[in-house]
Amino acid sequence: MPRSASTVRSRVAAALAAAAALTLGLSGCSSVDTTSPKSARSDAESGAKGKFGSVDCRKAKCIALTFDAGPGKDTPELLDTLKREKVPATFFLLGKNHVLEYPEVVRRIADEGHEVANHTWTHRILTDLDGDEIREELSRTQDAIAKITGRKPVLMRPPQGRTDKEVTSISRELGLSQVLWSVTAKDYSTNDSDLIKSRVLEQADRDGIILLHDIYKGTVPAVPGIIAELKKQGYTFVTVPQLLAPAEPEPGEVYRP
Template structure:
């Protein structure tokens, strides 16, 4: 069964990388070498095959999916947190700095307190591959410091804006202790307020080990979340954070993770 999962994951990586190159996303060769959740788990088990320490849930057995949100916290985020608490779902938030962590610190603190994973999505959302090393470093370290100051925790995951990364970005991420997390499903909710369309795009494209990308600050998104959660649960999916999806592997700084 693990072999079938691994083959499906590798096929997904090839398709995703091809789509990225066709869209002129920077670093196509790097995306070709992205690590899938299944491969990360398998490598960890090979290096330390202690079945007593398998994570709960074990995404090598269960059909897992990670729900992620970019660009918060924002004014509507507490409404999403209420919903997630009611549904008993933990997600990964890739937070932005300017206008977000510096504006809604209480919401950021609540995210951490309620067990959600917090990653870095830069201070002002620039294309990192367009910046020099000093600019890149500033964009990332300001968020690291803000999150640590507000929550007491320093992020170990980051999502490059627009998914644009390359060898220079990866080298800096390794230095800063940040693993890069891309995605397999996007509803493009930044371009529509149609909740039904957002829901349909997610449900049509979600597969095992998927990483779903949404943005809670757009009007059509939060209303789509209950049906997304309920329908995927009926289909047998277990919701996990990104780190849980990779476990027992530990996200490695600089590495690009993509289903």
């Protein structure tokens, strides 16, 4: 890898860690109304049932694994684990230095049945930007992913979970729902895989959305133990759209357990 690309990646990783450290609360910081998966399901028309697969999260004890800010060098190992365990996940991908750097991994994520989603182009805090900048951060990643997979994402996660009316309006314009979370291992702050696992298990609950990052050293090794223990507790792993089914993700809506 050229030295300049390596330097850029190191700076991006450092920026992500610093940004994550500022995140307020477990579920992100939002100044807009949010909708829980349970509420989305309850409000859905019965005719939409089964659209996202056979799992009915109105009956099953569902939970969603999500991974932010990749793909990275460890993502193929993560995909091996998910394939072996038959666990679907949702990947909120960064455009610059990630989607562009690992197009074959992005293609594999899509081909293996995971949900490919948008985490902006450079991880800028959207609520600090003007409308054109917000649009560029989201649309560039939309286009880059579509070029690889043939499909634009329908979900996005705002960096730090920070959103507002303008972010919501532009997300709606671009056909994107916003997805926050209920479980965080704060894996940006530790390489201890056992600690990451224990933090997730302590917070896990039905209809939960787990936030992890496949770019940090301790995270991918923690995933097999997380999956094994949650399966033992009766959880069924689903993608975020499956968690909402029979509802369909609504552009502009902010989903948070």
